[in-house]
Amino acid sequence: MTTTRDNGLLADHTNLAAALPGAGAPWLDALRADGAKRFAGLGLPTRKDEAWKYTDLSALARSRFAPCCGAAPAPRSPEIPAPLVADGPQAVFINGRFDAELSTLGGAPEGVTALPLAQAMTQEPKLLESYLGRVAELGRKPLVALNTAWLADGFVLHLAGGVTLTRPIELVFWGDACAGDDRSAWHPRHLIVLDPSARATVVERHIGRPGGHFANSVTEIAVAAGAALRHYRMQDEPGDAAHIATTEVVLSAGAAYEGFVLSTGAALARNQIAVTLQGEGATASVNGAYMGRASQITDTTTLIDHAAPGCTSSQTYKGVLDERSRGVFQGRIVVRKDAQKSDGHQSNRAILLSDRAEIDAKPELEIYADDVKCGHGATAGELDDDALFYLRARGIPEHEARGLLIDAFIDGAIGEITHETVREAFRQRAEAWRQGGAA
Amino acid sequence: MNILSIKNLHATVDGKEILKGIDLEIGAGEIHAIMGPNGSGKSTLSYTLAGREGYEVTQGEVLYKGQDLLALLPEERAQAGIFLAFQYPVEIPGVPTVTFLKQAMNSVRKARGEKELDAFEFKKLMDARLKELNIVNDMVRRPLNAGFSGGEKKRMEVLQMALLAPTLAILDETDSGLDIDAMKVVAEGVNALRGADRSMLVITHYQRLLDYIVPDHVHVLAGGRIVRSGDKSLALELEEKGYADIATAAA
Numbered sequence A: 001m002t003t004t005r006d007n008g009l010l011a012d013h014t015n016l017a018a019a020l021p022g023a024g025a026p027w028l029d030a031l032r033a034d035g036a037k038r039f040a041g042l043g044l045p046t047r048k049d050e051a052w053k054y055t056d057l058s059a060l061a062r063s064r065f066a067p068c069c070g071a072a073p074a075p076r077s078p079e080i081p082a083p084l085v086a087d088g089p090q091a092v093f094i095n096g097r098f099d100a101e102l103s104t105l106g107g108a109p110e111g112v113t114a115l116p117l118a119q120a121m122t123q124e125p126k127l128l129e130s131y132l133g134r135v136a137e138l139g140r141k142p143l144v145a146l147n148t149a150w151l152a153d154g155f156v157l158h159l160a161g162g163v164t165l166t167r168p169i170e171l172v173f174w175g176d177a178c179a180g181d182d183r184s185a186w187h188p189r190h191l192i193v194l195d196p197s198a199r200a201t202v203v204e205r206h207i208g209r210p211g212g213h214f215a216n217s218v219t220e221i222a223v224a225a226g227a228a229l230r231h232y233r234m235q236d237e238p239g240d241a242a243h244i245a246t247t248e249v250v251l252s253a254g255a256a257y258e259g260f261v262l263s264t265g266a267a268l269a270r271n272q273i274a275v276t277l278q279g280e281g282a283t284a285s286v287n288g289a290y291m292g293r294a295s296q297i298t299d300t301t302t303l304i305d306h307a308a309p310g311c312t313s314s315q316t317y318k319g320v321l322d323e324r325s326r327g328v329f330q331g332r333i334v335v336r337k338d339a340q341k342s343d344g345h346q347s348n349r350a351i352l353l354s355d356r357a358e359i360d361a362k363p364e365l366e367i368y369a370d371d372v373k374c375g376h377g378a379t380a381g382e383l384d385d386d387a388l389f390y391l392r393a394r395g396i397p398e399h400e401a402r403g404l405l406i407d408a409f410i411d412g413a414i415g416e417i418t419h420e421t422v423r424e425a426f427r428q429r430a431e432a433w434r435q436g437g438a439a
Numbered sequence B: 001m002n003i004l005s006i007k008n009l010h011a012t013v014d015g016k017e018i019l020k021g022i023d024l025e026i027g028a029g030e031i032h033a034i035m036g037p038n039g040s041g042k043s044t045l046s047y048t049l050a051g052r053e054g055y056e057v058t059q060g061e062v063l064y065k066g067q068d069l070l071a072l073l074p075e076e077r078a079q080a081g082i083f084l085a086f087q088y089p090v091e092i093p094g095v096p097t098v099t100f101l102k103q104a105m106n107s108v109r110k111a112r113g114e115k116e117l118d119a120f121e122f123k124k125l126m127d128a129r130l131k132e133l134n135i136v137n138d139m140v141r142r143p144l145n146a147g148f149s150g151g152e153k154k155r156m157e158v159l160q161m162a163l164l165a166p167t168l169a170i171l172d173e174t175d176s177g178l179d180i181d182a183m184k185v186v187a188e189g190v191n192a193l194r195g196a197d198r199s200m201l202v203i204t205h206y207q208r209l210l211d212y213i214v215p216d217h218v219h220v221l222a223g224g225r226i227v228r229s230g231d232k233s234l235a236l237e238l239e240e241k242g243y244a245d246i247a248t249a250a251a
């Protein structure tokens, strides 16, 4: 009955799981076992799954993975960039495992718990037990199940009520796999819990060296009443990596989540986010920019669930696709029956720089309430010829003119980032990508 | 040697012939006005000279300072000193006007082997021009032409011309949509640029502009050809009689 190919993703789970951090705690053992069982049943999704119609994981499924366990030290010394915000706290993960030596977390202020998951298993078992696997329910989500089966390390951030973290916490994920002929996979699991009226900003940077790794992360986020989280992700994995990131967010009354993903790296990247607006008056601003070249595939899949009245959601995505790259955008807004006065908007605009580049866009509105303001818009096209000519007619060489227009276009999404320093850093990264040969 | 020498120029757009044999000589320091009915090919001529894609020259030649203009890319033409003030300036959201102006200026300077301006030098230059042209500082901080009024867009064209100091300026209906005060400011801007080494091709529907920018020659373009040429009195005659007579008389 199992549909999982024997590709090593679940190899020797029973034995290896017994050696994972926290093993022996009944709830955790059960959670991992449940993940393993479900993944064994589901296997990696195929294009027959509606949610994976446009993104093909068959190459991943055919790969052979090294057994997934134990600390996997980087064979070469990692290059960890300075934090985006000078002297800010930085947690560094090497091949999915926290590295205390490379990290500079400093002492956490009063009311703040900020520590690696493996450590939280002994220090904060109650917190983990109440949230892990509860925000991101396993259901029929094979990648969440796989992540849960190997749940071992990641980052845990908990802010007590009313606490404000002034500087962003930065998480750096350095991937530098070395498993002989086999590919390496890791499954970081993060938990962010903000108690009422707390405020924090979290920045993730995903970088590394080529080695064909597969990073399959799951982030569970619970934002309590009146609390606010800003969550910025820069996905700049090496060109042969696979990056699948699942983010699940639950917002209580008046809570706010602002998310941004700048996706430029990996051979195959999927950033999927599900936000449930569960309390009245919650707001979600979920945005991103994706940029691809060569034969990169970058997939953005969003689900915004208006489950309570008077909530607001907005999504602004921009994509620039060059050469034979492919973008996928699946954006779904659900407004439940009782969620009157919902305001949900979504826009996805892509520019194709080459006639071999492609975008598949599937916006979906599912509205069961009658008093709502919802809308979506999707466009795909080339750079504006009139604008290009206008700039060139002023003496600006074509490649520079194209660059100006691409930067301006992407800026329309990056401008949604409300943290100034982060916004500037993301802008620079997008510009650097563009100068890397596209225009 | 003339600045611009157009000989038997034929051009098509989307396979349709719009310019049907234009001959025009513009000497150094001269101002030529082109008038003509809607759809006669005035903008087509200006785009063809500026090098817009899709405007295909099927016959004839254009020499700019004795050089084959048609072989140059649009940016090379601009760098060589040709400036087209667009009839419909393009809105470019997301590109701050001042960023664009600086990049345009430095592209042109670089191509001419001149030193690029730093932010400070550029600002000084720009501020001086803004003042002359009565443009509020605030406008250049906005995205290029985005949401500008018709008149503001035209003024922005003149600002660009003043900054780039071209050898040959082509003004495609720069006066359209301007109130009388704005038109005077624009005319002053143009006149300030007048000089022995600067030529202009002024496309307009209104003789009024030519009271301020007095042309050396006036041409009538109809049906893709220059059907009449004369001095500035021709503009007055057109104003009185309209194009119908002239076009038929010439046919």
Ligand SMILES: Nc1ncnc2c1ncn2[C@@H]1O[C@H](COP(=O)(O)OP(=O)(O)OP(=O)(O)O)[C@@H](O)[C@H]1O
Pocket: B013, B014, B016, B018, B036, B037, B038, B039, B040, B041, B042, B043, B044, B045, B087
């Ligand atoms: N892409 C195109 N395909 C076909 N015909 C075109 C195209 N672009 C322009 N034309 C035609 O070329 C002719 C000349 O247009 P042009 O814009 O040069 O006129 P104009 O003299 O500048 O007019 P106006 O005074 O209204 O500005 C018009 O008949 C116009 O419809």
Ligand SMILES: [Mg+2]
Pocket: B042, B043, B044, B087, B172, B173
């Ligand atoms: Mg015209």
